[in-house]
Amino acid sequence: MARAVTTRRKIFVTAAAWGVALLIFFPVLWMILTSFKTETSAVASPPQLFSADWTLENYAEVWGRSDYPRFFWNSVVISIGSTLLGLAIAIPAAWSMAFVPGRKTKDLLMWMLSTKMMPAVGVLIPMYLLFQRLGIFDTKTGLVLALMLMNLPIIVWMLYTYFKEIPGEILEAARMDGATLWNEIVYVLTPMALPGIASTMLLNIILAWNEAFWTITLTTTKAAPLSAFIASFSAPQGLFYAKLSAASTMAIAPILILGWFSQKQLVRGLTFGAVK
């Protein structure tokens, strides 16, 4: 809606918009600031900003705790692993649904989405028992599987909406020129599908990184990622504000940055192409 506006109006709107935006962002900003304060400064009342003692000590201490790097590494492995595995299973499915749709394709897609509606807690106990029985409780393998399955419907849906935008005529032309199915996939489809696959991957890494139900319930300590760690950190050590803030800042920083880059695809992806 580009419309001619007066400068004065633009100044006013800019001020209001930035005010609202800063208000929304403020908790994150305050957490980042707190992470650089000493513990005494962090809990001072009234809150200190310019008079605070600044330090990098919290980061050194949190990172130096023998287990923090492990939680971080677990988050990396679990979110990337589950996304790659999900893509490997979903790409062929989405491809065939988009290019060789059958009568049941739409029902199948709806059914996949409906599995997301099942409350995870409803199946918590069997999951817990199954994971223990299979020996994958509190392992990265187990969480990779669980998060892959949790996000698989979203991955299939996202890829499907991207693939559907690739014109089918291009495939027919390739086929006429004698391309085999394999040639079609490697030389025609993959290059055209890459942007869609990339944004699907990005969004699912974000979802998996932030997942906080299965990670809390299916781990104890060994395979716990950051989401499970922060949830337990805040309970007994709630008063170590600066260290809590430093641990939290490091936990959200990678995803915050990824998220800033992917905000355009986010809308499309999370609304399954309904809003573009």
Added chain:
Amino acid sequence: MATQSSRFAARLMVAPSVFVLFLWMIVPLAMTIWFSFRMYRLLSPDRTGWVGMRNYTWFVTSPDFWLAISNTLLLVGGVLAITIIFGVLIALLIDQPVWGQGPLRILVISPFFVMPPVAASIWENLFMHPQNGMFASLALALGHEPILFMESYPMSSVIFIVSWEWLPFATLILLTALQSLSSEQLEAAEMDGAGALSRFRYIILPHMTRAITVVVLIQTIFLLGIFGEIFTTTQGGPGSASTTLPYMIYKQAVIAKDIGRAAAGGIIAVILANIVAYFLMRGIGKHLDA
């Protein structure tokens, strides 16, 4: 256009996804149904056997049950209302020409990328804590007693935190929808003498209906399962004041260690979610072009 063999290949390619999702859905569900009719307590493992509907009757007649149901509905309804109303307002605001739209969007979208335990613990500790939180300092500076957020207003506090996390999502989607609205239409309406309110009521709002529906559908899927925020802050308390249905089941399974009753609760949750899903899917079917 597709040949017989490529059709077969296509089915083959869908098979793994369908197969693993089907397993993921049906195996735990079958086990939950089985447990829900059995006596199964981890604290007294030798007492087993069929108990008929007794787990279900216990769950439904438990005083916490209706509280948990109403808390769940309150959470979903409250967050939806807050995020959509404020989402529309903020989207309208930042859709206008402003300086620094790019950085502005980045600030607004950020809370969505903050993982639930972090969001919950920032709010609980840095802001809502009765001694050290910023709100307590503000209250003292103004000469008031600090508010005990998690003790006195646990549900409102949780709703507030979750709304903060989901407001960016609603805003971003509504903003995207708003940007596809043609300015000619608005200008024409303006020339015909339509005021700002009637432009909003008759042009902007109808244009955003689809986006609002999508926000409701998608957020409901995620909000019905809210767990991390409650786990990190109130643990369902004080008492059961902020226990939602998912959290009540979690408490039965993990704290009371009564698998049978928790399973019955799980089945009830699945049935309720299916009722919601039925209506959502009918709505979503119209708006997703599958």
